[in-house]
Amino acid sequence: MSKKFLSVLAVTLLSFTVIVSGCGTQSSASSSGSSDQSTASSGDIKIGVPLPMTGSEATYGKDMENAIKMAVAEVNAKGGINGKTLGTVTGDDACDPQQATAAANKLVSEGVVAIVGGYCSGAVVPTLTIYNEKNIPYIVEAANSSKITDENPGNTFQINGTAVHQTQKAVELFKKLGAKNVAIVEQGDAYSSDLAKQTEAAWKAAGNTVVSHDVTTKGEQDFSSLVTSLKSKNTDLVFWTAYYADGALLIKQLRQGGYKGAIVVGDGSSDPKLIQMAGAAGEGTYVLSPPVAEFLPTAKQFADAYKAKYGQTPGAYAPLAYDGINLLADAMKRAGNTDGKAIIKALIETKDFQGLAGKVTFAPNKTLQESNFIVLQIKNGQFVLQ
Structure with a gap:
């Protein structure tokens, strides 16, 4: 009995040790966030x-990472930077401010000399000073909230059009569509809120009316009361400034609820999944979009190579992600070394750098001197350039 008891006890303790070890690993992964x-x-x-x-x-993150890795491989194949090869360290920020901060600290500890990426503005803003304190240049490829511009500590360069650029494009489109009573819907995050507020101010400044400015909750499933409210206000255009997952659901419920006016979505919804998720209700929706490879004559070779490598067409931000690495490589070559201050100086001095998405010259606030936004419309289940 004693030996049997000891055997059972040993097995129990071993099992307990395995379970605790597993929990410890999971706990570590959870607490370290992106690390x-x-x-x-x-x-x-x-x-x-x-x-x-x-x-x-x-989906956006992986698409951008794919394009970045393609660009890195091409730079290295051409001899790298002054005889040295590039390597990447990807940190998962999950579009979450807290996890983004953990990812930033991890990347700094890895000894990175520059940062490229940045999809969600809310995840970019809290990391700006972390990189700046180490004089690490940051090329932001997608995030475009004006908060990034306003809080730029000096090391950050945005190669996507900003909220200011997108607002200008939105107002142009609203006027073209003959809109009078515009309703704006956002989600309260850095990106969608900034775009919503700037668009409202610009539309009103042009002598027009914003009948409502609503803030919904991320993951919200029932927009019926919002649809009823918008219809009662004789809204002839709804502008959704947040991301495609919730945007597609709002579009469906607007159409199912009998709304007949125009629907416009911001660049956070410029993904083919918007079309898939919105279905027939998405027909006619206008999309403010970054320069997509499909509509860039300069990006055909890139798009073909991307599809051959990854088995899918490049997403909305793939060209900008690809351009970010090539812009950095160009700046490093001009700097002559990998010193952060030298690279930042070279980036500031960039003039008419030719990327897939267009030429890059930075304004004094380190944003694009000229907008690169385009307007798409969903027709017959696909995006069509307007």
Whole structure:
């Protein structure tokens, strides 16, 4: 009995140890946030890549990471930077401010000399000073809230059009569509709120009417009361400024509820999944979009290579992600070294750098001198350039 008891006890303790070890691993992964989600590629010069690799925006993150890795491989194939190869370290920010901060600290600890990436503005803003304190240049490829511009500590360069640029394009489109009573719907995050507020101010300044400015909750499923309210206000255009997952649902419920007016969505919804998720209700929806490869004559070779490598067409931000690495490589070559201050100086001096998405010259606030936004419309289940 004693030996049997000891045997049972030993097995029990071993099982307990295994269980505790497993929980410990899970706990570590959870508490470290993006740290355990990091992936790296070998190279002499480490480039940090903060992107959402998990969560609702992970599709965008993976698409941008793919394009970044393609650009890195091409730079290395051409001899790298002054004889040294590039390597990447991806940190999962999950489009979450807290996890983004953990990812940023992890990337800094990895010894990265520059940062490229940044999809969600809300995840970018809290990391700006972390990189700046180490004089690490940051090329923001997608996020475009004016908060990034306003809080730019000096090391951050935005190669996507900003909320100011997008607002200008939105107002132009609203006028073209003959809109009078515009309703704006956002989700309260840094990106959608900024775009919503700027658009409202610009539309009113042009002598027009904003009949309502509503804030919904991320993941909200029932928009019926909002639809009823918008219809009662004789709304002839609804502008959704947040992301496609919830935007598609709002579009469906607007049409199911009998709303007949125009629907416009911001660049956070410029993904083919919007079409899939909205279905027939999405027909006719206008999309403010970054320069998509499909509509860029300069990006055909890139798009073909991307599809051959990854088995899918590049997403909305793939060209900008690809451009970010090539812009950084160009700045490093001009700087002559990998010193952060030297690279920042070279980026400031960039003039007419030719990327897939267009030429890059920075304004004094380190945003694009000229907008690169385009307008698409969903027709017959696909995006069509307007």
